[in-house]
Amino acid sequence: MNKTAQRDAILNELxxxxxxxxxxxxxxxLRKKLPQISLxxxxxxxxxxxxxxxxxxxxxxxxxxxxxGDLSRHYHxxxxxxxxxxxxxxxxxxxxxxxxxxxxxxIGCDNYYFELISLCDECKNKxxxxxxxxxxxxxxxxxxxxVWTN
Amino acid sequence: MNKTAQRDAILNELxxxxxxxxxxxxxxxLRKKLPQISLxxxxxxxxxxxxxxxxxxxxxxxxxxxxxGDLSRHYHxxxxxxxxxxxxxxxxxxxxxxxxxxxxxxIGCDNYYFELISLCDECKNKxxxxxxxxxxxxxxxxxxxxVWTN
DNA sequence: GCGAAATTGGTAATCAGTCTCATTTTTTAG
DNA sequence: CTAAAAAATGAGACTGATTACCAATTTCGC
Numbered sequence: 001m002n003k004t005a006q007r008d009a010i011l012n013e014l015x016x017x018x019x020x021x022x023x024x025x026x027x028x029x030l031r032k033k034l035p036q037i038s039l040x041x042x043x044x045x046x047x048x049x050x051x052x053x054x055x056x057x058x059x060x061x062x063x064x065x066x067x068x069g070d071l072s073r074h075y076h077x078x079x080x081x082x083x084x085x086x087x088x089x090x091x092x093x094x095x096x097x098x099x100x101x102x103x104x105x106x107i108g109c110d111n112y113y114f115e116l117i118s119l120c121d122e123c124k125n126k127x128x129x130x131x132x133x134x135x136x137x138x139x140x141x142x143x144x145x146x147v148w149t150n
Numbered sequence: 151m152n153k154t155a156q157r158d159a160i161l162n163e164l165x166x167x168x169x170x171x172x173x174x175x176x177x178x179x180l181r182k183k184l185p186q187i188s189l190x191x192x193x194x195x196x197x198x199x200x201x202x203x204x205x206x207x208x209x210x211x212x213x214x215x216x217x218x219g220d221l222s223r224h225y226h227x228x229x230x231x232x233x234x235x236x237x238x239x240x241x242x243x244x245x246x247x248x249x250x251x252x253x254x255x256x257i258g259c260d261n262y263y264f265e266l267i268s269l270c271d272e273c274k275n276k277x278x279x280x281x282x283x284x285x286x287x288x289x290x291x292x293x294x295x296x297v298w299t300n
Numbered sequence: 301g302c303g304a305a306a307t308t309g310g311t312a313a314t315c316a317g318t319c320t321c322a323t324t325t326t327t328t329a330g
Numbered sequence: 331c332t333a334a335a336a337a338a339t340g341a342g343a344c345t346g347a348t349t350a351c352c353a354a355t356t357t358c359g360c
Binding site: 151152154156157186187188189190191194195211212 | 305306307308309310311316317
Binding site for chain 2: 063092096107114118
């Protein structure tokens with residue numbers, strides 16, 4: 001694996017944040033520093049580094065692949081609404097993870113992958129607002145019908 | 151949600167097998183009974199039923215979505231080579247799953263999703279064959295070099 | 301039966317991700 | 331240091347899965 005400015009930039013960018021970006025998000029950011037970098041290069045390097053274990057690929061549940069430069073032991077919570085991923089690091093999960101690893105090894109299974117799923121605060125609020133709005137509309141429609149039938 | 155022949159057919163087909171088919175595979179099969187059914191209808195209904203919990207959706211970014219009509223408690227092993235999914239149902243996993251559910255609830259998390267990852271037997275054999283073949287080629291190249299330098 | 305609401309088929313469009321290939325960069329061997 | 335080999339790049343074409351659109355049809359509550 002040769003050393004290239006592009007690969008370095010991708011890895012640095014990924015390590016500088018803990019936002020689990022998608023390839024195209026990363027591309028967008030990287031273009032500010034390397035205006036001529038291509039999306040293909042970003043994809044190529046991310047896949048390469050992921051297969052070598054330099055970074056992690058998170059692809060469960062969402063529809064776009066995401067990447068993580070943080071190799072320390074931690075877990076991910078994905079918001080089912082906006083698809084963003086945040087980190088979580090608690091002992092109880094680590095213990096369970098250990099148990100899981102043991103159990104699946106006994107079954108003859110190589111590995112497993114999991115994600116927590118939970119609405120992020122932002123989306124929770126957004127959904128509450130939307131619901132209120134929907135109720136408001138429903139109410140005003142009821143009123144219309146009353147006026148009409150009167 | 152109205153009753154339609156198409157939706158019934160899709161659900162029946164999905165329940166009749168435990169193969170976790172993709173939408174297009176399902177479409178292919180369904181066309182034998184409903185020749186005029188459209189791929190869009192299959193996708194639409196699968197998504198709808200999944201969002202209502204009538205069926206389950208198994209998605210991995212960068213891969214085709216798969217669907218499962220079996221709502222009984224079981225887990226999935228995905229082959230990282232051919233992407234096929236098989237079922238597994240063992241007590242040790244169920245117990246761990248229970249523990250997980252408890253722990254994440256305490257964290258304030260709604261749900262979680264996991265998949266086991268393991269090469270299926272077919273792919274395991276295929277990869278062994280490929281490796282052998284690669285070695286054979288490497289050997290014959292070595293021999294060529296010897297002949298050449300002699 | 302009737303009209304509103306839901307659903308359909310067909311097809312166009314989108315979107316993530318991959319592939320190709322001529323050119324450039326990096327590494328290796330002498 | 332230099333030349334050849336190997337690896338990587340950028341630009342854009344391409345693919346395959348999924349979604350969007352919309353006129354025509356079907357379903358369902360009354």
